[in-house]
Amino acid sequence: MNYRIDPAGAVWRDGMFFVPAALAEKYIRLASEYQIKALLFILGRNGAASAAELAKKLGITEADAENIMEFWAAEGVVLELDDDEKPQQRAARFAPEKPAQPAADKADTKEPSGQPAESRGVKPVRLSVKAPSLSPREIVEISAQKPHIEQLLNEAQRVYGRTISHSEQEMIVNLSEFYGMPSEVLLLLLAYCDRLRKQGKSVSAGYFYKTAQSWAEEGIDTYSLADRRIFELEQADAFWKDLKEAGGFTRVSPTEKQTAMICAWRREHSDEMILRAAEIMSENIEKPDFRYMDKILSNWKNAGVTTPQEAKRESESFEKKKNQKKAPAGSISRKPTYDLEKIKDRAKNNTDIKY
Numbered sequence: 001m002n003y004r005i006d007p008a009g010a011v012w013r014d015g016m017f018f019v020p021a022a023l024a025e026k027y028i029r030l031a032s033e034y035q036i037k038a039l040l041f042i043l044g045r046n047g048a049a050s051a052a053e054l055a056k057k058l059g060i061t062e063a064d065a066e067n068i069m070e071f072w073a074a075e076g077v078v079l080e081l082d083d084d085e086k087p088q089q090r091a092a093r094f095a096p097e098k099p100a101q102p103a104a105d106k107a108d109t110k111e112p113s114g115q116p117a118e119s120r121g122v123k124p125v126r127l128s129v130k131a132p133s134l135s136p137r138e139i140v141e142i143s144a145q146k147p148h149i150e151q152l153l154n155e156a157q158r159v160y161g162r163t164i165s166h167s168e169q170e171m172i173v174n175l176s177e178f179y180g181m182p183s184e185v186l187l188l189l190l191a192y193c194d195r196l197r198k199q200g201k202s203v204s205a206g207y208f209y210k211t212a213q214s215w216a217e218e219g220i221d222t223y224s225l226a227d228r229r230i231f232e233l234e235q236a237d238a239f240w241k242d243l244k245e246a247g248g249f250t251r252v253s254p255t256e257k258q259t260a261m262i263c264a265w266r267r268e269h270s271d272e273m274i275l276r277a278a279e280i281m282s283e284n285i286e287k288p289d290f291r292y293m294d295k296i297l298s299n300w301k302n303a304g305v306t307t308p309q310e311a312k313r314e315s316e317s318f319e320k321k322k323n324q325k326k327a328p329a330g331s332i333s334r335k336p337t338y339d340l341e342k343i344k345d346r347a348k349n350n351t352d353i354k355y
Contacts, residue, residue, distance in 0.1 A: 017043050018163050020077075020136075031071065034058060038068050042078065047163045076144075131174035139169050148183040149173055155187060159194045160205065168205045175212050185226045186212060192230045201253065236262040239271060247278030247288045261290055269297055269306075276308050280315075 023031075023039065031039070041057050042049045054065040072078045134142075143150045152172050157164050175181045189212055193203045220226055236259050243249065243262070254262060265274050277296040278288075285292055305311050 017046075018165060019043060027075075032068075034060070034064075034068050035071050038065065039072055039077065043163060046161055047157055076140075131170075131178045134170045134173055136166055136169075139166070139173055142173055142177065146177075149176060152176060152183060152186055152190075155190050156205075156208070159190050159197065159203075161197075164205070171205065171209045175209070175216075179216050181212060181216055182221065182223070184223045185215070185221065188223060188226045188230065189215070192233070207256075232263045232266070233259060236266065239266070239274075242271070242275060243278055246275045246282070247293070248282045249288050258290055261294065265294075265297055268301055272308060273297070273300065273306070273311070276311060 019040070023036070027036065027039075037058055038054050041054060045053075051062045051065040051069065054060075054069070055062040058065065060068075069078060069080070073080045143153060149172075153164065153169055156168065156172055160168075172186070175186060176183055189208060193208050197203045215221075215226065215229065220229055237253065239262060240249075240254050244251070251258075262274075269277075274293075274297065277293045277300075280296055281288065281292045300306075300311060300314070303314055305314050
């Protein structure tokens with residue numbers, strides 16, 4: 001008799017989780033019944049559980065649960081933590097010390113307006129070369145040799161609230177080891193993703209990887225620059241409420257592309273000017289369009305317009321020129337210096353004119 005999983009079975013209704021292949025290939029013989037059950041329970045709980053929870057679920061004492069888990073700890077499958085210690089705290093104890101920021105960086109962290117590496121004469125990383133494929137074994141070996149990789153993987157797992165897949169692990173390892181993204185920059189990005197998730201926003205592994213990729217290409221390669229970029233993103237998100245009202249946008253929050261555009265606008269223009277551009281857009285077109293706003297702001301930048309008053313004068317000048325172009329040939333484009341009606345009245349009362 002042969003057996004095959006039924007993918008449409010009711011058992012999958014409540015979801016599924018990842019199980020290491022070695023559990024079926026190696027530990028099915030080495031591990032006891034309770035050890036297998038305990039590991040499956042932890043895997044189903046997003047990779048974490050206490051001895052008390054295991055004892056309750058398996059119907060055994062807490063001491064027995066700890067003895068069972070000693071096997072998995074010795075095999076390097078789970079981490080043994082103190083009661084008040086979280087996985088990322090354990091990893092932090094073995095992580096390399098964060099390099100001190102240069103004096104110049106420290107001096108201007110209060111005003112998040114620094115330039116990426118390319119502007120500082122440093123050639124940014126270009127992610128045109130495909131990262132290598134890593135097997136699960138290779139990832140485990142790298143993590144064992146490099147505690148900062150272990151820290152990144154643990155933190156990612158905490159942020160996503162689940163056991164991360166092999167492809168997600170591969171992303172993180174390659175960002176650090178192949179593309180050279182500093183671990184403190186990646187940890188800062190993970191912390192930002194965690195804040196977004198707690199705000200009720202959907203944050204995927206793809207968003208993390210795409211953002212990290214963008215940072216690498218822009219040359220955001222220090223803790224200070226990453227902190228400044230996050231400050232920009234958070235400020236753009238807060239600014240959305242006012243922009244939404246001025247421009248008639250309906251989304252609860254901006255898209256990734258819209259956020260990027262808002263950040264770019266705020267580097268070149270005051271919030272007052274951006275809101276004025278949104279108002280002009282809403283007055284002239286029915287459906288809100290970021291491209292229309294971008295054109296307005298680009299024209300102002302090229303014309304050296306920096307205040308609403310200057311924008312008003314520039315608009316009036318544009319309208320005047322437009323009306324002059326529309327005027328028919330031979331028509332007077334300026335206000336007459338005479339009163340035509342008065343001339344007509346005088347002509348009627350002039351008795352010197354003979355018919």
